[in-house]
Amino acid sequence: MKNLIFTTLFILGLAFMAKSQYVVKSQINEESVPGKVKSNFNTKFPDAKVLNWYKIGATTYEALIKNGKQTELVVFDWEGRVGEELIQVKGKEFPKDKKAALEKKYKDLKITHVFKVKGTNNFVVEGDNDGKIYQIKP
Numbered sequence: 157m158k159n160l161i162f163t164t165l166f167i168l169g170l171a172f173m174a175k176s177q178y179v180v181k182s183q184i185n186e187e188s189v190p191g192k193v194k195s196n197f198n199t200k201f202p203d204a205k206v207l208n209w210y211k212i213g214a215t216t217y218e219a220l221i222k223n224g225k226q227t228e229l230v231v232f233d234w235e236g237r238v239g240e241e242l243i244q245v246k247g248k249e250f251p252k253d254k255k256a257a258l259e260k261k262y263k264d265l266k267i268t269h270v271f272k273v274k275g276t277n278n279f280v281v282e283g284d285n286d287g288k289i290y291q292i293k294p
Contacts, residue, residue: 178262178292181210181218193217196236204228229271229280242271242280250279258292265292 186194189209197206197219204223211217215234220227227244247255250270258265258281265283272279281292 179212181212184209184211189217190234190236192236193232193234194236196232196238197230200238201230229269241274243274245270245272245279250281254279262292 186209201221201223204221206219206221208220217232219230221230229242231239233239247270265285267281267283269282270279
């Protein structure tokens, strides 16, 4: 029952993030990442190298990793469960109409990374504005 409640809250959190226009995330050091998150990360990605850890809100963590030749972003809840896996793509793989719409809406945003949600045609764009890192799901 406890797992059902946590899973439901996690899914609701992801749904909220997907509905919102953007979220702001903060880079954190590895010591700030909960043990369950690190343990599950090491089990699921034993050969990957963590480039950076991030925190979104109070309960969501991200690991920017190098996994073989790919750069990936993996989203975890506070219990260490994987929510999304995103693969970094080259800018030319990001649809031009979505890029143009983002540039029109967020004029001062400098796009730094484009990720494709694994197994879908959905994208997440990261950008920097005034030193804050934004994630936008176009």
